[in-house]
Amino acid sequence: MEKIDFLNCDEFKSIKKLMGISDGDKTPDFTMDIRADDPNLEISPEGITYKGRRVILYIRDQVQYGDKPREYKFHLVDCTTLKIMRNQNRYGKYVVSTSTTGKFKVNRIINNRPIEIEKELHVYKHCLKKLKRRGYNFTYKNFSIEEFFKVMNEDNSGNFATLPNENDSTAPTNVYPENWNEISRRLKEKYNYTCQGCGRNFFYRKSLLHVHHKNGLKNDCRESNLEVLCRDCHQAKHNHKIGGSIA
Numbered sequence: 001m002e003k004i005d006f007l008n009c010d011e012f013k014s015i016k017k018l019m020g021i022s023d024g025d026k027t028p029d030f031t032m033d034i035r036a037d038d039p040n041l042e043i044s045p046e047g048i049t050y051k052g053r054r055v056i057l058y059i060r061d062q063v064q065y066g067d068k069p070r071e072y073k074f075h076l077v078d079c080t081t082l083k084i085m086r087n088q089n090r091y092g093k094y095v096v097s098t099s100t101t102g103k104f105k106v107n108r109i110i111n112n113r114p115i116e117i118e119k120e121l122h123v124y125k126h127c128l129k130k131l132k133r134r135g136y137n138f139t140y141k142n143f144s145i146e147e148f149f150k151v152m153n154e155d156n157s158g159n160f161a162t163l164p165n166e167n168d169s170t171a172p173t174n175v176y177p178e179n180w181n182e183i184s185r186r187l188k189e190k191y192n193y194t195c196q197g198c199g200r201n202f203f204y205r206k207s208l209l210h211v212h213h214k215n216g217l218k219n220d221c222r223e224s225n226l227e228v229l230c231r232d233c234h235q236a237k238h239n240h241k242i243g244g245s246i247a
Contacts, residue, residue: 054149057082057094057164058121061107061114061174069108073124076148081126090216093174096167100146105168112175112218176218183221184211188228197233210234 058074075082075094085091097104104121107114123143131138138148166172177183188211193203202209212229213220229237 054152056097056099056145058097058104058168059093060095060105060168060171061093061109063109063174072106072121074104074121075124076127077130079124079126079130081124089214092164092166092220093216094164095171096164100149102145107173109173109175114173114175172219174216174218177221180218180221183226187211187223187226191228194228195230195233196227197229197236200230202230212237 054076056074056076059072062070062072064070074097082091082094085093102120103118106117106119106121108117108119109115123138123140123145125140128138128140128143136151138151164171188206188209192201193206193209194201195209208231210229210231212227212234214225214227217225
């Protein structure tokens, strides 16, 4: 009976083509999407690994304001920015990835419409600073995720304190629901068009009153996650421009 060469059979070649792996690549670097509750994911005071391998955190759903996209970064260790995001209850915007290529699955959101792309992201400089204090000299300009994993294979200290609940495939798209205008209107009416931040009333200037998502997830419209804010108070909650200030 003739032996089957599984690596060169048509079926296997078709699978490789669907995965974006060239036919000549005999030792592809497979990556995987993982859930935070996966039993193979180990979380300890020394760090976080998946089957002995480090993971990366990044914001998959990236809202674009205006013509120029913001430059989002990926995180390697539990830096100050991630701690701030947890304290502000905005950590749910992050997803888990094991990609080593530097390119990530991204939903670019324009006018509440997601466009799925593959995008190259850069490492967050605060992560590199924290690693440098531990004696590692990774450079921002020539940073390689693959090299980082190799160097840090035996050292998991200084990694993430906790993981997001979703990965880059399982997380629901961070966009407003179809009935968002109705949700927003009802909440403004409930608070009599008064800003919960500064206490000013905007009944006669309703367009200057917004509804803010506390955790940054536009798809999380529980009333406990929403607050009615004027444009100035809303702007103070964000590190990006959301519109002009109130006169």
